[in-house]
Amino acid sequence: MVKEKENSKFPPLVDGKSQYDLTSGKYLRVWQGPQHPGITGNMSLELTICGDEIIDCKTHVGYLHRGFEKLMERRKYIQCFPVVCRICVPEPDFNEYLFAACTEELAGIQIPERAEWIRTLNLEMARLTSFLMWIGGQAGSFGMGTIGQWTVTLRDYMLDLFEELTGGRIYHMYMLPGGVRADFPPGWINKLLDTLKTVEKTLDDVELAMMHNAVFKMRAKGLGIITPDMVDKYGITGPNARAAGVARDIRKDSPYLVYDKLDFEIVTGTKSDAYGRCEVRIKEMYQSIDLIRQIVEKMPKEGPFFTKLPNVLHWRIPAGHTYKRAECTRGEYGFYVQSDGSDKPRRTYVRGPSYTHAVALMEHLAIRTNIADTAGLMVSLHTYPPEIER
Amino acid sequence: MSLKDIIAPFSVWKRALEKPYTNRKPIETRPGADRYRGFHQNAIDQCIGCGTCEEICQNNAIDLVPLEGKTSSHGDSGLRPKIDYGRCCWCALCVDICPTGSLGMSNEYIWITTDPEDFRFIPGGESKPWDDRAEGYRRAEGYDLLEAERVEMPMLSFEESQKSFIEMVQGYSKEQAMEEADRCVACGICIATCPAHMDVPAYIEAIRNDDMGEGLKIVYNANPLPASCGRVCSHACEYVCAMKHKGEAISIRWLKRYIIDQIYLGDYKEILKSADESNGKKIAVIGSGPGGLSAAYYLRLLGYEITVFDANEKAGGMLRYGIPEYRLPYEQVDKDVEYIRQLGVTINQDLKIGVDRDFKSLYDEYDAIFFSTGLKDPYGLEIAGEDLPGVQSGLDILDEVTKGKTPDIGKSVVVVGGGNVAMDAARTSRRYGAEVTILYRRREVDMPADEEEIHESQGEGCKLVTQAIPLRVEKGDSTRLKLFFGMAEMVDQGEGQRPKPVLIEGSEEVIECDSVITAIGQEADYSFIPEEIGKNLVFNRGMVQINEFRQTGDSKIFAGGDIANRKRDAISAIADGHSAAKGIDIYLTNFKEK
Numbered sequence: 001m002v003k004e005k006e007n008s009k010f011p012p013l014v015d016g017k018s019q020y021d022l023t024s025g026k027y028l029r030v031w032q033g034p035q036h037p038g039i040t041g042n043m044s045l046e047l048t049i050c051g052d053e054i055i056d057c058k059t060h061v062g063y064l065h066r067g068f069e070k071l072m073e074r075r076k077y078i079q080c081f082p083v084v085c086r087i088c089v090p091e092p093d094f095n096e097y098l099f100a101a102c103t104e105e106l107a108g109i110q111i112p113e114r115a116e117w118i119r120t121l122n123l124e125m126a127r128l129t130s131f132l133m134w135i136g137g138q139a140g141s142f143g144m145g146t147i148g149q150w151t152v153t154l155r156d157y158m159l160d161l162f163e164e165l166t167g168g169r170i171y172h173m174y175m176l177p178g179g180v181r182a183d184f185p186p187g188w189i190n191k192l193l194d195t196l197k198t199v200e201k202t203l204d205d206v207e208l209a210m211m212h213n214a215v216f217k218m219r220a221k222g223l224g225i226i227t228p229d230m231v232d233k234y235g236i237t238g239p240n241a242r243a244a245g246v247a248r249d250i251r252k253d254s255p256y257l258v259y260d261k262l263d264f265e266i267v268t269g270t271k272s273d274a275y276g277r278c279e280v281r282i283k284e285m286y287q288s289i290d291l292i293r294q295i296v297e298k299m300p301k302e303g304p305f306f307t308k309l310p311n312v313l314h315w316r317i318p319a320g321h322t323y324k325r326a327e328c329t330r331g332e333y334g335f336y337v338q339s340d341g342s343d344k345p346r347r348t349y350v351r352g353p354s355y356t357h358a359v360a361l362m363e364h365l366a367i368r369t370n371i372a373d374t375a376g377l378m379v380s381l382h383t384y385p386p387e388i389e390r
Numbered sequence: 391m392s393l394k395d396i397i398a399p400f401s402v403w404k405r406a407l408e409k410p411y412t413n414r415k416p417i418e419t420r421p422g423a424d425r426y427r428g429f430h431q432n433a434i435d436q437c438i439g440c441g442t443c444e445e446i447c448q449n450n451a452i453d454l455v456p457l458e459g460k461t462s463s464h465g466d467s468g469l470r471p472k473i474d475y476g477r478c479c480w481c482a483l484c485v486d487i488c489p490t491g492s493l494g495m496s497n498e499y500i501w502i503t504t505d506p507e508d509f510r511f512i513p514g515g516e517s518k519p520w521d522d523r524a525e526g527y528r529r530a531e532g533y534d535l536l537e538a539e540r541v542e543m544p545m546l547s548f549e550e551s552q553k554s555f556i557e558m559v560q561g562y563s564k565e566q567a568m569e570e571a572d573r574c575v576a577c578g579i580c581i582a583t584c585p586a587h588m589d590v591p592a593y594i595e596a597i598r599n600d601d602m603g604e605g606l607k608i609v610y611n612a613n614p615l616p617a618s619c620g621r622v623c624s625h626a627c628e629y630v631c632a633m634k635h636k637g638e639a640i641s642i643r644w645l646k647r648y649i650i651d652q653i654y655l656g657d658y659k660e661i662l663k664s665a666d667e668s669n670g671k672k673i674a675v676i677g678s679g680p681g682g683l684s685a686a687y688y689l690r691l692l693g694y695e696i697t698v699f700d701a702n703e704k705a706g707g708m709l710r711y712g713i714p715e716y717r718l719p720y721e722q723v724d725k726d727v728e729y730i731r732q733l734g735v736t737i738n739q740d741l742k743i744g745v746d747r748d749f750k751s752l753y754d755e756y757d758a759i760f761f762s763t764g765l766k767d768p769y770g771l772e773i774a775g776e777d778l779p780g781v782q783s784g785l786d787i788l789d790e791v792t793k794g795k796t797p798d799i800g801k802s803v804v805v806v807g808g809g810n811v812a813m814d815a816a817r818t819s820r821r822y823g824a825e826v827t828i829l830y831r832r833r834e835v836d837m838p839a840d841e842e843e844i845h846e847s848q849g850e851g852c853k854l855v856t857q858a859i860p861l862r863v864e865k866g867d868s869t870r871l872k873l874f875f876g877m878a879e880m881v882d883q884g885e886g887q888r889p890k891p892v893l894i895e896g897s898e899e900v901i902e903c904d905s906v907i908t909a910i911g912q913e914a915d916y917s918f919i920p921e922e923i924g925k926n927l928v929f930n931r932g933m934v935q936i937n938e939f940r941q942t943g944d945s946k947i948f949a950g951g952d953i954a955n956r957k958r959d960a961i962s963a964i965a966d967g968h969s970a971a972k973g974i975d976i977y978l979t980n981f982k983e984k
Contacts (some may be wrong), residue, residue, distance in 0.1 A: 032699075163422070165424070167482065182530035185464045209399050305532060308534075312487070313576065314576075
């Protein structure tokens with residue numbers, strides 16, 4: 001926070017709240033979103049500005065509430081499987097994986113080894129695909145639309161791969177309790193490796209055009225600084241925390257699936273501002289590409305990918321509860337599932353990382369930034385509102 | 391900030407020379423991937439309308455509706471899935487779970503129409519451009535939501551079984567029964583086919599819930615002889631089971647037996663409903679086979695006073711005297727009969743109507759009569775030497791064994807016939823140490839006996855000779871008899887007719903044996919019905935004509951079982967008894983004598 005100076009145009013803070021008087025004519029309240037292109041998804045910011053600087057920010061969510069957690073209370077476990085992916089549109093796979101993993105743990109099911117490798121491959125592909133979409137937003141919000149066009153095309157190439165593997169481009173509905181739904185189609189792995197080469201090549205171009213761009217540097221450096229002491233206070237996870245030097249990555253800290261068999265290091269930065277977070281994310285994209293290549297090389301080439309389940313139409317899961325988490329592109333994604341022994345989950349709670357990043361943290365970071373930078377700031381936190389409102 | 395930061399962004403220009411990513415012809419449609427989950431396809435003749443797709447759909451997007459040109463039949467509800475694409479989420483769980491494998495998805499995803507109603511249609515029933523598309527989502531090999539194979543039933547080995555009358559099928563344990571019950575998709579296709587319309591999915595659910603009391607109640611709602619039926623029912627339900635399209639049918643019969651085996655007879659009273667208070671009306675039931683006992687049970691529940699008259703020493707009819715103990719132990723028949731007796735039904739044994747008691751007196755004394763006397767008189771072979779000692783009927787052998795006598799069959803036996811009685815007689819003979827040959831005049835596929843009976847009889851060492859027609863019996867040299875038979879060829883009789891066996895001239899062969907057991911069918915004996923009453927009844931090819939309430943030409947007389955029902959099995963007789971009970975109740979409640 002900028003230190004209060006005398007003669008500041010900013011109103012005084014009392015108990016952390018800005019004391020401004022709207023009737024003075026000095027301040028203006030504007031809404032950004034929910035349809036503003038600078039807002040990631042359907043949420044809105046209620047900004048109070050003084051000139052072009054923000055003195056207060058309130059976040060509003062609720063435009064996208066579909067009640068998934070409640071819907072699942074009335075659906076059998078297998079019927080929840082097509083529902084969960086819709087919780088997060090750009091990166092649905094983590095929902096599929098975590099719901100399946102929770103169900104499997106509660107039911108005491110061990111999936112085949114190959115299914116674990118395929119799931120890991122799928123999650124890393126999902127991370128890469130999600131990051132490719134994020135670059136589009138990040139570059140676009142600072143006026144570099146060209147880069148966004150490149151990466152959205154790459155994302156489409158990744159979606160082609162998903163389509164061929166799973167039968168769906170956006171909602172893959174591939175990882176279900178018991179394993180995965182199908183094996184790789186013929187020639188798919190080669191196509192995947194070719195696509196990775198294309199992505200890698202373009203990423204090199206992106207790095208050059210974006211990370212070494214004077215305009216981008218000027219605007220992104222120092223924007224929305226997250227200090228290491230804020231990390232626990234705000235519940236910050238993922239690249240937002242790692243850019244601040246906090247080496248936290250669930251894939252390393254409590255490895256799930258086959259991450260303990262893969263060779264990688266946690267990517268960290270030294271300063272978590274919009275630029276620093278960007279750097280970490282781009283490094284993580286290269287990391288994902290490397291992990292996918294490792295998986296393809298190390299995974300068993302043959303074997304079952306699905307384990308027999310009890311009849312899913314009347315599958316009852318023993319009473320119990322569990323929390324499973326995984327490292328998605330935005331941080332810790334978690335599913336809490338409670339079973340009362342019936343054929344439907346009694347309670348499902350979804351922890352989306354965007355909840356902490358897009359609401360309280362955004363309100364804090366937005367203050368005293370320029371209104372033109374709000375969009376860039378918000379994208380740099382990489383939030384997806386659908387998972388805020390489950 | 392460095393000079394590089396100023397120059398580097400211009401690197402984007404180098405891409406201006408590259409081939410564009412975008413499609414140059416955006417109008418051209420891009421086909422979905424081979425596995426794409428697009429609009430549904432349904433092989434309409436393969437589909438049985440079981441509704442499992444509807445059951446799993448989490449959006450209620452699927453509705454089973456009648457389709458023009460499709461009528462319901464055994465094993466087909468006549469309904470087909472109609473999909474509402476305003477609700478469908480394209481998850482394809484319906485495709486994964488479809489037991490017949492008829493449902494699939496094409497890779498078509500573009501379809502433009504201005505009428506929103508068009509997006510609700512019956513795939514396969516309403517012609518669409520993607521109906522024959524080979525590409526699209528199908529359930530992958532190695533992934534299945536249903537279990538195609540049934541839980542194996544513990545059985546005695548053939549080596550052991552042919553030495554004793556111990557029950558061959560040993561029954562499921564709790565774990566096995568629950569596992570088997572879990573396979574059921576609860577579609578209910580079986581209910582329509584079961585002659586007694588037993589609520590099979592409901593009692594299978596009771597097994598899954600480990601609620602045997604509930605299971606017993608559901609079973610008794612439609613079948614008061616479940617201990618017997620759980621062992622020897624002809625299980626028409628299993629032939630139409632949706633899971634049979636995928637692999638093996640649910641073991642419906644064994645699951646019913648499992649419920650009954652878990653509950654002591656002494657506990658039945660607490661679980662099942664008791665009889666209504668007596669309404670003072672009296673019904674006579676002639677014959678204590680499944681038909682008679684079923685009518686007696688349901689009428690007794692309604693408060694009628696029931697007297698059963700039976701010619702044998704013990705009740706049960708063919709269940710006891712026609713089925714060997716290794717298939718249906720007598721104590722199981724006792725269990726069924728005993729509960730009906732406990733309910734207040736009087737059963738008079740060793741009392742033959744027409745001999746010990748006059749039919750007319752029953753007719754005058756009782757408010758209504760139900761008779762289900764069965765088929766007792768075996769058909770003869772109509773060949774020379776049939777009256778030689780050693781030629782006997784299969785039913786007589788089975789009857790003797792039940793009565794505790796050792797049948798005089800010798801060391802080698804030829805059984806003539808291909809039905810269940812023939813199999814029972816053959817396998818019983820095996821248990822008395824005889825070498826057994828079964829002669830049947832048609833092919834094995836034409837045999838009316840249950841598949842497993844044929845399989846087990848062969849497993850126990852009975853030799854099967856098909857397309858063999860007995861010609862004459864003569865006295866043997868080293869053995870008691872010699873049976874001469876000729877081989878037959880099957881002559882096509884045109885569409886819809888089964889091929890007829892015709893003797894191949896000069897193909898005579900001979901078997902030396904001690905006994906020839908005939909089991910080629912049997913007929914009813916109506917001699918106990920006096921002329922003055924009998925003239926009101928209508929007979930057709932040896933069977934009593936009845937209406938849907940099993941009422942005969944004489945409004946006071948009802949009939950059922952083998953004498954009135956071409957299916958000639960226990961469950962059909964039980965269904966007849968149940969329907970007759972309803973019919974008698976309606977008749978006695980609504981119609982007064984003029």
